[in-house]
Amino acid sequence: MRKSQVAEILARRLNVAPGRVQGIVERLTDAGLVTKAVGNTRYPPDIAPSETLAMVIAVLADRGLGNVRTSVAEFAALPADDGQSFGDWLGSVLAGSIDPGSLAIGSVIVRHQPAGISVTSSTGHRLFGAPPPDRAVAKATLVPGRALAALALETSGQSPATADAVIALSRAGAHIRF
Numbered sequence: 001m002r003k004s005q006v007a008e009i010l011a012r013r014l015n016v017a018p019g020r021v022q023g024i025v026e027r028l029t030d031a032g033l034v035t036k037a038v039g040n041t042r043y044p045p046d047i048a049p050s051e052t053l054a055m056v057i058a059v060l061a062d063r064g065l066g067n068v069r070t071s072v073a074e075f076a077a078l079p080a081d082d083g084q085s086f087g088d089w090l091g092s093v094l095a096g097s098i099d100p101g102s103l104a105i106g107s108v109i110v111r112h113q114p115a116g117i118s119v120t121s122s123t124g125h126r127l128f129g130a131p132p133p134d135r136a137v138a139k140a141t142l143v144p145g146r147a148l149a150a151l152a153l154e155t156s157g158q159s160p161a162t163a164d165a166v167i168a169l170s171r172a173g174a175h176i177r178f
Contacts, residue, residue, distance in 0.1 A: 001046055001047065001052070001155060001157070002044050002045075002046055002047065003025060003029075003034060003035075003037075003044065003047050003051070003055075004044070006047065006052050006055055006155060007021045007022060007025050007055070009151060009154045009155060010055060010056065010059050010151070012160075013147050013148075013150055013151040013154065014059055014060070014143065014147060014151070015147075016059055016062075020062075021059060023065055024055070024058045024059055024062060024065065024068055025055060025058075027058075027065050027066075027068035027069070028051075028054055028055060028058055028068055028069075028072070031068065031069040033051065033054040033058075033069065033072060034047060034051045034054060034055060035047060035048075035051060049091065049094065049095065050091075052094060052155055053076075053087060053090060053091050053094060054072050054076075056090065056094065056151070056155075057071075057072045057075050057076055057086075057087065057090065058071060058072050060075070060108070060110050060141060060143065061074075061075040061110055061112070061115075062141075063112055063113075074115050075087075075110070075115060075117070075129075076090075078115060078116065078117060078128040078129030079128065079129070080126050080127060080128050081127070085128070086117050086128040086129070089119070089126070089128070093148065093149075093152050094152050094155055094156070095156075096152065096156055106119065106120035106121040106122065106145040107119075107120055107142055107143060107144050107145050108120075108142075108143040108145065108148055109132075109140055109141070109142055109143075110140060110141040110142075110143065111129075111130070111132060111138045111139070111140045112138070112139045112140065112141070113138065113139060114129070114130035114133075114138075115129050115130060116128065116129035116130035116131060116132065117129060118132065120145070121145060146167045149163075149166075149167055149170070150163040150164060150166075150167050153166055153167075
């Protein structure tokens with residue numbers, strides 16, 4: 001998938017202004033985390049899964065354009081109790097190794113300071129990095145699980161309509177009791 005396609009999906013699925021996503025992607029490109037197209041840009045090359053991952057983390061963990069590189073490094077490295085990093089977990093989600101249906105029920109809460117991420121799903125709760133503060137308000141971004149699951153499906157090549165249908169079926173299936 002091309003960089004511009006991933007940027008469009010991020011803007012639409014995460015409800016972030018396209019210009020903001022473009023600014024973040026330009027900073028990632030300048031930092032060498034996303035490949036810069038050279039030569040004939042009529043048909044730019046597809047980006048690698050690691051570059052898609054960097055783009056997703058950068059938009060989720062947006063703490064200003066001047067902090068893009070450090071934010072990606074910091075949030076990707078946040079560990080869970082079992083030692084898995086947030087970057088590894090999110091990479092598994094984007095690669096399709098984690099069932100999007102389990103995400104469609106929960107949410108991802110990205111706390112910017114101190115850096116921490118809570119993931120709720122049908123299988124439970126995972127904490128990456130710092131826990132939420134007990135006695136203070138933390139600036140955070142809430143991403144519905146269905147938005148992240150649809151983003152993962154689209155970046156793997158599914159159409160927006162197919163991604164929406166898969167998420168709707170997953171949510172409906174979660175509410176059926178036998």
